Amino acid sequence: MESPLLRTAFRRAIVACQNPAKRRVGLQPRRYFATPVDAQGGRDDIQAAPPIRFTSEDDQFSQTRPRAELITNDTFARGGRGGGRERGGGGGGDQEVDYRQLLRRIRVVPASPSYFTATPRYTDDLLHLSSLLRKHQLLPMVMPGEAPRVAWKTIDQYKTELAEPIRSKSYNTLLQLLKRLNYIHPSLMPQEITDALEKYKRDVQPHLNVPNPIVVNEYGVAKAVGRRKSSTAQVYIVEGTGECLVNGKSLTEYFGRLHDRESAIWALKATQRIDKYxxxxxxxxxxTTGQAEAITLGLAKALMAHEPDLKPALRRAGCVTRNPKRVERKKPGKLKARKMPAWVKR
Structure with missing residues (x-):
C-alpha cells in the first residue's frame, strides 16, 4: 500500500515534468558569511576580537567611560572628595568603597513627575491645586455670590508666564479649581491656599478700584463730570427752583432741538425733581447731542450725591450708565462712514 508521502512525491514529479517553469534548480547558490567558518574554507588563524569587559580594572574603565566623582554623605562626613576607592570607617573594618562601581548604577531621576509631559509646569500647578483641594475640601464654604471677587490671570498672561502651549479647556480646568478654593470661608482659609491663590491673581484688581465719592460741599453744591462720545460736561447742582444754565445760556437758547433739551434734564424729569434743583x-x-447726553450723566451723578436713594430709579431710567459708543469715522471715497455715492454701481 502506498504511503501518502510517496504519493505526494510522485505527483510533484509529474507536475514538474509537464511544466518546465516549475522545475526546481538542483544546484543552490553557495552563501558566504562575513565571519569565515570552516565550511567555507576560511583561514583558521582569523578569529573575532575578544569581548570588552567593562567590569575589569580601573584603567580599562577609564578608557571606555569618562571619569567622574561620586560624593556621598559619608564622604562629606569624613571631609574627603571620594575619587576612586576609599576605605570605610567605623566598625566596618577595611572595607573598600568603589565609587566608580556605584556610578554605573546611578540614574538621573527628574524632580517633577510631569517632567516628560508636553506642559510640565502647567501639570505641576494642576496637581498642586488638586492636592490642596483634597486636603481642605471639608472646610466650610461661603454662599454663592458671597466669595471675595478676584480677577484671575487671562490665558494669554498665563501662557506667557509659563512659556508653554496651554489650551483653553486645560486653563478652564485650572480656573475651576481656583474658584472652588476661593469659596472657602475667609476666616478659615489656610495660609498655603492663600499663597497658592496669589500666584494666579492679576497684578491689578479692578474690583478694588473704588471711584472717589461725590460729596456736597459746605455751600450745598455737588459737582460731577459726564462724558459722551467726544463731549465733556461739568455739572453743578444745588437746591433751588428749577433754573438751568448751559455755558451761561438758558436751556432753550443753547439747545435748539427739543430732544436735546429733554435729554439734558432727563435725570430730574425721571425722578420728578425738576422744580427742586x-x-x-x-x-x-x-x-449738541453728545453734550446733552454728557450733561445727563453728570447731572445723575451729582443728584445721587444729594439723594443716594435715587440710584435704582436713575439706573432704570438709563441715566447712570455711560454709553461708550462713538461716531464711526468717514472712509475715503464715501459720503459718510459707509454710504457710497449714487454714481457707484452696486
Missing part, C-alpha cells in the same frame, strides 16, 4: 453746566467738545 438749580443746574449750572459747562459743556465742551462734540456736537
Amino acid at each position: 438749580n443746574i449750572w453746566a459747562l459743556a465742551s467738545g462734540g456736537g
